[in-house]
Amino acid sequence: MAGANRCCIAATVLRGFDGRAHHLKEELTKRGLDLQFNADIERIDKQADGSLKATLKDGRVLEADCVFYATGRRPMLDNLGLENTGVKLDERGFVEVDDLYQTAESSILAIGDVIGRVQLTPVALAEGMAVARRLFKPEHIASGYDDPTACSACRTWHVAEEEGKTATRCRSSKAASDP
Structure with a gap:
């Protein structure tokens, strides 16, 4: 072809x-x-x-001559027992969370691909850091999407720079926010 x-x-x-x-x-x-x-x-x-x-x-x-067919992603929630909790799933099968990654079950937080937002490793890492800060350093609360460490994952550099998040600022903000 x-x-x-x-x-x-x-x-x-x-x-x-x-x-x-x-x-x-x-x-x-x-x-x-x-x-x-x-x-x-x-x-x-x-x-x-x-x-x-x-x-x-x-x-x-x-x-x-050749077909590569990806059927998409689904959250891997099988056999976790979520049906025995108050955790709610959205219409696509992703875990519903608020801005602090809290589910409807007060003792369960969720981040990453299972919440169906931007499905990229750097974003999941930023979400995890945001949860860790909230739990262990509440004076440093930041959401994963506002955290400058995720700026390259969520935005093109052009958009990040328009928002005042240059590569230098992302690195310096990350260094300042690390424990």
Whole structure:
């Protein structure tokens, strides 16, 4: 195949990131990638010549030599016994928390991928640090998303700089906030 397709179930690339993610879409398109949005694969059939035919749920058909298909993430909450607690899940199956990562069960906090926000390791680390500060150094309370250590994970550097969070400031703020 001369070209390449990328199908996205979502309406955009890098959902959950700031609006500048459209530059990625432009660059991928310039490099010959045919992006298909709001597309979900219904089935994949192997053809006699070894090629693959992917039929999308909306009826479109794409031909390819190779298909990589990621079905998305779900919170790994199986066998934790949450049904025996007051923890509530949202309509997507993620744990509901407030701004301090507190669940409806007062003794249970949740951070990271299970809460369905920005699913990146640096964000989960920042959330964990925010919870640790709240529990062990309450005089240093900061939410994970406002914590400068997460600025590169949640925003492009351009947006972080517009908000006054330069790389130097992020590093110095991190150093100042570390125990």
